Structure formats: structure tokens, C-alpha cells
Amino acid sequence: MTAVLVFEQAGLKPDDVQRVALGSLSGALTALEKGAVEATSIPGILFLARGGESKYRVLLGPKELPLLPPAVGIATTSLMSKHPDKLRALLAGRRQGVKFIYEHPQEAIKILSKVYEPLPPQDVDTLINQLVQARFWSEGQIEMQGLRNAVRAMQFVGSLEKDVDLDKMIDPSFLPSDLQPIKR
Numbered sequence: 723m724t725a726v727l728v729f730e731q732a733g734l735k736p737d738d739v740q741r742v743a744l745g746s747l748s749g750a751l752t753a754l755e756k757g758a759v760e761a762t763s764i765p766g767i768l769f770l771a772r773g774g775e776s777k778y779r780v781l782l783g784p785k786e787l788p789l790l791p792p793a794v795g796i797a798t799t800s801l802m803s804k805h806p807d808k809l810r811a812l813l814a815g816r817r818q819g820v821k822f823i824y825e826h827p828q829e830a831i832k833i834l835s836k837v838y839e840p841l842p843p844q845d846v847d848t849l850i851n852q853l854v855q856a857r858f859w860s861e862g863q864i865e866m867q868g869l870r871n872a873v874r875a876m877q878f879v880g881s882l883e884k885d886v887d888l889d890k891m892i893d894p895s896f897l898p899s900d901l902q903p904i905k906r
Contacts (some may be wrong), residue, residue, distance in 0.1 A: 784856035
């Protein structure tokens, strides 16, 4: 999906470039290493774990990539109706975590280095700093452009066949009041 949006960003149509279904992220790197493809999109953590810039050339980093949501929160109607307080607490906790990363990146890197072991701490430092500079994580405000990008790319690659009415799917009422306005 990222590739489709990168092509658009470069002024190309997705059909202007031959795309190959590679199945998995590790498969994408293997295909690159074996010459089956000339470029691929992978998460920074996998890039670093498999050799990083000593082995691959980065064409676009996190700051240059098209806007796509790194995560989308979904909840059942049962959770929303029976336990709205738990859902609000979960969203508030995530927001605190995101704020902590942006306000204290070095402390966050120390914590995340343990999570990402056996990746060397200096690689975690590189990754987190790149993601902080790119403002990769959101505190939770709904950003329609990223969602529209995801829908368009999913439709192009065949992951989504029908149009989606995003407005009908979104309920910002569980977010803190300052995050409830939807970013159009």
C-alpha cells in the first residue's frame, strides 16, 4: 500500500510501475536481496535488524512518506456501550505514552531498547529519533487524510472492494475533548 501512495506522490500512476506481491516483510527483503525486485517498503525496525544502511540504500525515510495512520483503534459496540470508561482510559494511556516519547525521547529509547532486543540500542536510538522527527505517532486525533489514503491504496491493491463511508465508522466521543475535532 505504501508503494501505491509513494508512486502518486512522485506523480506516477500505480500502474506505471510493476508491483510484485511478496507476501511478507521478510519476503520483501529476501526478494530485494535476490534481485527479484529493485525496491521495497519495510518498517524501520526490520530494516535495522537486517543490516540497515550498511546493506541497503534508503530512498524515503519516515519524514518523506505519505500520510498513513500507523495504527487505527477499533472497539466493539459492546465495549463502547458497557465499558466506555475502560475505552477512554485505554485511549488516555496511549496518549500519555505518545506524549512521553515526544517529550522524553532519550528515556523512551532506553525503555524501548529492552522491548526491541536483540536489536542494538544504537539502532533503536536511530529508529525512534527518525520517527519522532517525522511525528509518526498521533496522540489520537482522527486524521481523515491518512484514512482516505489508506482506503484508496487498499482499493487499488484489492484489499478493499467497496467504497467506505469513513464518517459513519468514526466515533470521536471517546477521545479527550481537545482531540475530538476531526482533522479534515
